[in-house]
Amino acid sequence: MKHRSDIIFDPFAVFGTQRVTDLGFDPSAFDEEDEYVPQDVRPNTLDVVAKLFWAENGGPIRTIIDGRKTRPTGTFHxxxxxxxxxxxxxxxERTAMSLADFSPRVHYLLAQPHRLEISVRRNRGRPLIYFPDLLLQVHPSFVEDLRKGMPFSQAACVSASRDVPPHRLQNLLLEIKADKDPREDDPAYQHKLSLAQELYERRGFAFFKIRQSVHLNKQFTAVARRADLHKYTTLDEHDFTTCLAHFAGRDTVPLSSLHQAFGNGPSAQAKVIALHYRRFISIDLIAGLKSGSPVHLIQQGAA
Known part of the structure; x- marks a missing residue:
């Protein structure tokens, strides 16, 4: 039996090969009088405004860890x-990845997904280079919640009772920020972010800046951090059958009763968490991981 979590993310399928047809996009609207801020190439020709570069192996475009960094770096599986x-x-960034991997509304995750090169003037002939921190493919409701002002960590813990087909997933790009970022006062950097956001949105991507104090609530990040210990717990067909049998046609059951169906104890808790990571079930974690938390069996959505 092939489960939804077994499908491997293909970043080359995200954008496709079609060109932007909306020539009404005028990057010059972002021009500033500061002479050190590059001017954008005006789209009065069919010249390329920006280019995207992906890694050939479909993974991160840059690995970051090169032995020369003086700040903490690492990898998240x-x-x-x-x-x-x-x-x-x-x-x-590690915290945001942990939340995304945990969320039942996130289908795919890729860090350092690509390099965006934006053609500009007055930059010595060089393009502006931008690397987004994280690319997610998510349930449309995830993006809607972010647009309504819901913190990212809370949105990651909202349950999903119904799936959507792949063509309805939304692409979400994240720029993750500390509360004190020296680049906040850099007009050239902010100009580059504005251009990147406009270009992404023209291609149907959602783009959000995730700030620590607003979007990474410790209540939810702690739940994801503890759950991460169990995500690779081995599951077999008997475990999926046991889960289905316990729901017995119901859409929702209490978390404690599902633990009981698996025999209680640490092993049962680990298997239930693993089923959540594989998007077979969805635990509503807004109130935390509690015995009475509702658990939904994720239904396949209509096309």
Whole structure:
């Protein structure tokens, strides 16, 4: 039996090969009078405005860890990234990846997904280079919640009772920020982010800046951090059958009763968490991981 979590993310299928047809996009709207801020190439011709570069192996475009960094770096093994080792260069990025991997509304995850090169003037002939921190493919409701102001960590813990077909998933790009970032006062950097956001949105991507104090609530990050210990727990067909039999046609059951169906104890808890990571079930974690937390059997959505 092939489960939804076994599908490997293909980043080359995200954008496709079609060109942007909306020539109404005028990057010059972002021009500033500061002479050190590069001017954007005006789209009065069919010249390429920006280019995207992906890694040939479909993984992160850069690995970050080169032995020369003086700040903490590492890798995060993401179940929703085909078990790849995803690089991070700040603990905030690692936290965001942990939340995304845990969320039942996130289908795929890729750190350092690509390099964006934006053609500009007055930059010595060189393009602006931007590397987003994280690319996710998510249930549309995830993006809707972020747009309504819900913190990222809370959105990651919202349950999902119904799946959507792959063509309805939304692409979500994240720029993860500490509360004190020296680049916040850099007009050239902010200009580059504005251009990147406009270009992504023209291609149907959602783009959000995730700030630590607003979006990474310790209540939810702690739940994801503890759950991460069990995500690679081995499951077999008997475990999936046991889960289905316990629901017995119901859409929702209490978490404690599902633990009981698996025999209680640490092994039962680990298997239930592993089923959640594989998006077979969805635990509502807004109130935390408690015995009475509702658990949903994820239904396959209509096309």
């Amino acid at each position: 993401a179940l929703k990234g085909g078990a790849r080792a995803m690089p991070w260069e700040s603990k905030l």
